[in-house]
Amino acid sequence: MFSSYDGLCGIGELAERAGVSVKTVRFYSDSGLLPEASRTAGGHRRYGPDSLARLRLIRSLRAMDLPVPSVRRILDEEDTAGRAGGALEDAVAGQLRTLGTQLRALRWREAALRLVQECAPDERADRLRLVGAVTAPPNTAPMARFWRAWLPPRMPARSVTAFLDVAVPQPPEDPGTAQVLAFARLYAFVDRPCGGTEPTQPHAHRAAGARDSAVLYAGLAQAYALAAERMRAGSEPHQGEALDGFVEAYASAGGITDTPNFRRELARRLAADPRIDRYWELTAELISPPDGSPEPTPGSAHDWLLDALNTQQGIALPAQRPGRARS
CATH class of the missing domain: 1.10.1660.10 (Multidrug-efflux Transporter Regulator; Chain: A; Domain 2)
Known part of the structure; x- marks a missing residue:
């Protein structure tokens, strides 16, 4: 009073x-x-x-x-x-989301600054150019655009979304300098057109309709997940459930029966498909844990399965694949 x-x-x-x-x-x-x-x-x-x-x-x-x-x-x-009541709860929740975004941006800026600070003097201009092109917190929309242009044009939206969920890496909340560099290089990779006059899409894309592409990628997702389990366990490429699911995905999409002849033809065709190795190498660097153990990606899982298929067909494996990654 x-x-x-x-x-x-x-x-x-x-x-x-x-x-x-x-x-x-x-x-x-x-x-x-x-x-x-x-x-x-x-x-x-x-x-x-x-x-x-x-x-x-x-x-x-x-x-x-x-x-x-x-x-x-x-x-x-x-x-x-x-x-x-509700108005206060909503306002506090919204402010927490805003602060979370701001803190994440600060952590990325700090890691980017350390990246520039800690590199050799003759590398600083290039590092600064790379990280300076990336927003903080980083935006994954360029990666999504890259894959939308690469996927079959008639692929159903639900299937596209499911593929993007696994193909577009989410940047870590608290990145190290190596992860910032990997993301910046990945951003630069997708920000330029796929090069050359060679086709940039696998043969299956050019033949797939809406239903076939959905069947193909649903089956591949399951096969990649099974292969990733084997890869984390340190298993070499081998026959089994993962390989059978991988082959069945291509067979079902094409309305073809899985036979030894089909597997030989599939191995030949996949070997000739264009590759996007660099994308998967950088993705692995971005998402792998600090202990350095490589985390499987859809690209490296594809390579593991293709090696398993080649082994089954008696085809000599490549001496080395960069990052064991494939488009």
Whole structure:
């Protein structure tokens, strides 16, 4: 309760009691957050007994960087229901999401700065150019565009989304310098057109219709997941469930029976398909854990399965595949 004869107080007294400036009180009043009880004949603002508690609540909400519209919704809800409920919860949740994004951006900027700082002087200009092209936090939309252009044009949207979920790597929340460099190089890789005059898509893409492409990629996803389990266990490419599912995906998409002749032809055809090794190499660098153990990617799983198919057909394996990755 204020000590004045009418139980009200002026703007200066209210500001002093709340520990804010008169300008701040005037701003909140003009914004409709802090109603005035009355005005004197001379036009001076007067505030009621509840104004101090309301002003302190406003200051607390604003101290959490909640925007004025959010503060207004919280106050309106408190005026109506007698307490802050859903509006406060929504505002706090939204602010936490915003802060999470900001913190993630700061961690990426810090790692990028360390990357430039720690590299050799003659490499700094190139590193700065690479990391400077990437937003913080990093945006994976260029990777998604790259794959949308590469996938069969009639592939159903649901199948495209499922493929992008595994083909587009999500940057780590707290990256190391090597991961920042891998992402920057990956960003630069997808930001330029696939090169040359050779076709950039596998043979299966050019022949697949909407249903066939959905069948193909659903089957490949299962085969890649099985192969990844074997790869994490350190198994060399071999026959089994993963290889059978891999072959069946191509056979089902083409309406063909899985036979020894089909497997020989498939091995020949896959060996001639174009490759996107560099994408999968960089993806593995980006998503692999700090202990250095390589995490399988769809590309490296494809290579493992193709090696298993070649072994079954008695075909000599390549001496070395970069990153064991394939488009």
